[in-house]
Amino acid sequence: VVVVGADAAGMSAASQAKRLAGDDVEIVAFERQQWTSYSACGIPYWIAGDVDGPDALIARTPEEHRRRGIDVRLGHEVVALDVEAHTVTVRDLGSGDVQAHTYDELVLGTGATPIRPNLPGIDAEGVLGVQTIDDGAAVLSWLDEVDARTSGPARAVVVGGGYIGVEMAEAMVRHGLDVTLVDLAAQPMSTLDPDMGVLVREAMEGFGCRVVTGAAVDAIETKDGRAFGVVAGERAFPADVVVLGLGVRPATQLAADAGLWLGDSGGLVTNDRQQVVDADGALVPGVWAGGDCVESFDRLTGGRIHVALGTHANKQGRVIGTNLGGGEATFPGIVRTAISKVCDLEIARTGLREKDASRAGIDVVTATVESTTRAGYFPGAEPMTVKALAERGSGRLLGVQIVGRAGSAKRIDAAALALWNGMSARDLAMSDLAYAPPFSPVWDPVQIAARKAADLAESP
Amino acid sequence: VVVVGADAAGMSAASQAKRLAGDDVEIVAFERQQWTSYSACGIPYWIAGDVDGPDALIARTPEEHRRRGIDVRLGHEVVALDVEAHTVTVRDLGSGDVQAHTYDELVLGTGATPIRPNLPGIDAEGVLGVQTIDDGAAVLSWLDEVDARTSGPARAVVVGGGYIGVEMAEAMVRHGLDVTLVDLAAQPMSTLDPDMGVLVREAMEGFGCRVVTGAAVDAIETKDGRAFGVVAGERAFPADVVVLGLGVRPATQLAADAGLWLGDSGGLVTNDRQQVVDADGALVPGVWAGGDCVESFDRLTGGRIHVALGTHANKQGRVIGTNLGGGEATFPGIVRTAISKVCDLEIARTGLREKDASRAGIDVVTATVESTTRAGYFPGAEPMTVKALAERGSGRLLGVQIVGRAGSAKRIDAAALALWNGMSARDLAMSDLAYAPPFSPVWDPVQIAARKAADLAESP
Numbered sequence: 054v055v056v057v058g059a060d061a062a063g064m065s066a067a068s069q070a071k072r073l074a075g076d077d078v079e080i081v082a083f084e085r086q087q088w089t090s091y092s093a094c095g096i097p098y099w100i101a102g103d104v105d106g107p108d109a110l111i112a113r114t115p116e117e118h119r120r121r122g123i124d125v126r127l128g129h130e131v132v133a134l135d136v137e138a139h140t141v142t143v144r145d146l147g148s149g150d151v152q153a154h155t156y157d158e159l160v161l162g163t164g165a166t167p168i169r170p171n172l173p174g175i176d177a178e179g180v181l182g183v184q185t186i187d188d189g190a191a192v193l194s195w196l197d198e199v200d201a202r203t204s205g206p207a208r209a210v211v212v213g214g215g216y217i218g219v220e221m222a223e224a225m226v227r228h229g230l231d232v233t234l235v236d237l238a239a240q241p242m243s244t245l246d247p248d249m250g251v252l253v254r255e256a257m258e259g260f261g262c263r264v265v266t267g268a269a270v271d272a273i274e275t276k277d278g279r280a281f282g283v284v285a286g287e288r289a290f291p292a293d294v295v296v297l298g299l300g301v302r303p304a305t306q307l308a309a310d311a312g313l314w315l316g317d318s319g320g321l322v323t324n325d326r327q328q329v330v331d332a333d334g335a336l337v338p339g340v341w342a343g344g345d346c347v348e349s350f351d352r353l354t355g356g357r358i359h360v361a362l363g364t365h366a367n368k369q370g371r372v373i374g375t376n377l378g379g380g381e382a383t384f385p386g387i388v389r390t391a392i393s394k395v396c397d398l399e400i401a402r403t404g405l406r407e408k409d410a411s412r413a414g415i416d417v418v419t420a421t422v423e424s425t426t427r428a429g430y431f432p433g434a435e436p437m438t439v440k441a442l443a444e445r446g447s448g449r450l451l452g453v454q455i456v457g458r459a460g461s462a463k464r465i466d467a468a469a470l471a472l473w474n475g476m477s478a479r480d481l482a483m484s485d486l487a488y489a490p491p492f493s494p495v496w497d498p499v500q501i502a503a504r505k506a507a508d509l510a511e512s513p
Numbered sequence: 514v515v516v517v518g519a520d521a522a523g524m525s526a527a528s529q530a531k532r533l534a535g536d537d538v539e540i541v542a543f544e545r546q547q548w549t550s551y552s553a554c555g556i557p558y559w560i561a562g563d564v565d566g567p568d569a570l571i572a573r574t575p576e577e578h579r580r581r582g583i584d585v586r587l588g589h590e591v592v593a594l595d596v597e598a599h600t601v602t603v604r605d606l607g608s609g610d611v612q613a614h615t616y617d618e619l620v621l622g623t624g625a626t627p628i629r630p631n632l633p634g635i636d637a638e639g640v641l642g643v644q645t646i647d648d649g650a651a652v653l654s655w656l657d658e659v660d661a662r663t664s665g666p667a668r669a670v671v672v673g674g675g676y677i678g679v680e681m682a683e684a685m686v687r688h689g690l691d692v693t694l695v696d697l698a699a700q701p702m703s704t705l706d707p708d709m710g711v712l713v714r715e716a717m718e719g720f721g722c723r724v725v726t727g728a729a730v731d732a733i734e735t736k737d738g739r740a741f742g743v744v745a746g747e748r749a750f751p752a753d754v755v756v757l758g759l760g761v762r763p764a765t766q767l768a769a770d771a772g773l774w775l776g777d778s779g780g781l782v783t784n785d786r787q788q789v790v791d792a793d794g795a796l797v798p799g800v801w802a803g804g805d806c807v808e809s810f811d812r813l814t815g816g817r818i819h820v821a822l823g824t825h826a827n828k829q830g831r832v833i834g835t836n837l838g839g840g841e842a843t844f845p846g847i848v849r850t851a852i853s854k855v856c857d858l859e860i861a862r863t864g865l866r867e868k869d870a871s872r873a874g875i876d877v878v879t880a881t882v883e884s885t886t887r888a889g890y891f892p893g894a895e896p897m898t899v900k901a902l903a904e905r906g907s908g909r910l911l912g913v914q915i916v917g918r919a920g921s922a923k924r925i926d927a928a929a930l931a932l933w934n935g936m937s938a939r940d941l942a943m944s945d946l947a948y949a950p951p952f953s954p955v956w957d958p959v960q961i962a963a964r965k966a967a968d969l970a971e972s973p
Binding site for chain 2: 092094095103105109110112352362363364367368384385386390391401403430431460464466467469470471474480481483484485486488489490491492493495496
């Protein structure tokens with residue numbers, strides 16, 4: 054077994070195959086960088102100073118993998134792939150040597166790369182993406198450099214208001230920078246509907262971050278090859294550092310060059326055993342893929358969608374490893390659940406947003422409620438806002454969004470499982486969720502929102 | 514509409530009927546005590562001093578109900594019921610007057626009463642149950658009285674180690690009493706399997722509470738009509754106050770006297786619209802019931818079970834009110850979800866315990882894991898233990914139990930919805946629950962336990 058990319062998906066696959074098959078399977082994992090099995094999602098928290106890094110972010114070191122019998126080769130980049138000949142071509146980035154290796158089974162876990170739009174100045178020094186541990190280290194060292202160079206607070210512009218964007222904006226504020234977030238959407242966190250995103254905006258502004266929305270970035274201004282500003286429409290925002298938070302795209306150039314079929318998102322397409330398939334649905338023999346480089350089955354629409362999350366990567370990797378190790382496993386898909394934290398605000402969503410539902414031609418009703426994380430009278434009850442979406446008429450639950458203080462967001466799991474099982478908003482509202490005063494009002498806030506959405510959906 | 518008992522179920526019904534039908538419905542609610550719509554579940558926290566009471570525990574006062582057009586009569590006890598003649602006989606506890614009232618529709622929300630076993634001394638002064646606001650006030654005034662009477666810490670014995678028992682034991686410790694919990698079961702909190710209950714015991718002992726298990730109480734020792742000790746087997750435990758935490762039973766004497774059929778638990782039996790039925794399943798015309806006085810449909814077994822929880826009472830009451838108000842609603846049942854907090858420990862369960870599964874003839878596998886509430890490297894990650902039960906062979910999820918620190922227990926909701934939908938442990942393990950480092954390890958602890966249970970269930 055040859056594994057390309059020794060992070061969540063690849064090494065979950067390798068570990069699980071080894072666990073099941075032991076010496077019956079020989080595994081070589083090639084990794085361009087110097088790290089294995091790290092938490093990419095933890096990198097913004099490392100930069101913010103919440104977490105000591107990078108060591109704490111490493112779930113399993115190369116040595117630990119080797120002790121389990123997996124031959125991990127760091128600083129080795131797979132530069133070509135031949136799925137007919139079952140070979141990979143590998144460059145040792147240290148020595149420059151190039152060698153071919155054959156495989157019986159190939160696991161592609163090449164991950165994702167931050168989106169870098171083709172803008173003037175995008176390649177200037179000080180324009181930073183955040184995806185790998187090396188990226189995180191680069192941001193921190195750039196911050197040191199900027200700090201030494203500037204008098205007064207340095208200025209950061211974060212481009213893009215998604216998860217990484219808002220997390221990085223908070224991290225920069227906490228480093229004492231003067232921070233502007235520039236986003237194309239009407240509100241930051243456009244994974245939420247705008248009426249929920251505005252709550253995120255308010256929290257960020259309250260935290261001292263300038264938020265500029267509805268603004269398309271036209272260029273990065275540079276001086277001596279360094280970023281010194283961001284131009285968006287008529288406005289210019291001075292910047293000592295520019296952080297790209299525009300999301301990621303699947304890192305599938307290697308696969309594309311090998312002639313593998315990519316979906317609309319640029320991700321690899323697999324069956325539910327995580328075997329790579331072509332445009333006709335036929336297996337590409339011996340090729341498996343999982344994690345940020347693949348599209349996942351979307352249970353909401355029956356289509357495929359690219360969602361780069363460590364939890365999917367781990368599960369898909371484990372599915373691959375189980376199948377390689379002689380077992381039988383499938384990945385059952387996703388319902389677009391995501392959770393994040395910015396400043397003191399917890400943020401979660403699952404299912405469809407209003408615009409997703411409209412695009413799909415669904416007649417949607419929405420209900421938004423303000424409630425509390427505990428019984429209103431109980432100490433530590435925190436405010437939370439829940440929005441529920443349901444289909445008019447049928448009452449089918451379509452999605453739920455939560456923005457609130459401590460103890461709010463993980464409640465999205467109830468909504469996620471309701472969607473997973475195709476429940477109606479009414480059924481979620483009436484289901485047996487846990488109640489006691491230190492944990493919830495007598496109707497859980499998610500259930501209040503679902504109930505109101507059900508009432509609206511059912512009303513003539 | 515006549516409502517008997519103006520608490521969660523009765524007043525949810527009344528409010529919802531009024532909301533839907535307005536002046537088309539006339540509602541009189543008779544309540545023996547002086548309170549309406551209060552949080553019985555909050556009473557231990559009031560006694561412990563977490564919550565200012567009793568006002569904070571009142572969700573809606575009699576005046577608020579009256580302003581909404583509901584005729585609430587406090588201090589009025591319904592002493593007889595004639596379901597043929599459609600009348601209730603009501604005693605005004607103030608004046609002693611007795612009057613008959615007719616009804617078109619009757620809502621029974623008579624609640625539950627603490628179990629008082631028929632033991633010598635059980636009726637002595639200082640043997641206290643905890644169910645109503647009056648009970649709570651009685652405990653607090655007794656504690657004052659005892660405090661004035663004793664030198665050094667007063668001694669409390671709590672009989673029974675269920676939710677109320679452990680909550681009351683904690684409350685007594687926080688009042689500075691010397692507390693012994695005496696329980697018949699092998700471990701306190703026998704709503705959990707004993708291997709999880711032991712974690713509760715350890716937390717209570719760490720908090721300074723003596724825990725005596727496997728001990729049946731034989732008698733309350735009395736002196737001058739006052740409790741001064743508890744005898745269990747060969748042992749005697751001195752006590753200035755004895756708190757009964759043996760659970761509750763449905764308060765259905767009125768219904769029984771009227772010839773209504775009661776289930777095995779002593780609770781009223783209803784259809785899914787909350788209409789009272791007889792032993793043949795035939796409707797008792799015009800009689801509705803909900804809350805602690807009824808049995809609920811148990812989705813796990815298809816049978817009926819008595820679970821006294823405010824959240825069920827509110828939902829059942831709302832179902833009654835919707836049906837009375839011209840709408841159409843059903844209560845879909847329960848899956849035995851419950852959650853509690855003792856000392857710093859959060860406790861939750863849903864579904865079947867090992868002994869429930871065995872009794873039902875199910876071949877059960879179990880997996881217990883120790884994990885953390887957040888990514889292990891994230892600040893504030895707290896330990897949590899999760900036990901998952903699945904059926905051998907089929908892999909059907911049977912139950913989940915959680916004991917852990919802050920942020921653990923409400924995760925039971927994911928398991929509750931998995932049971933609600935009849936999911937397998939594998940499907941729960943692979944479902945799309947929310948992940949980000951401040952909220953969860955990359956595999957949610959509930960999913961790790963479910964995964965291990967699935968592995969065991971599927972192994973030959």
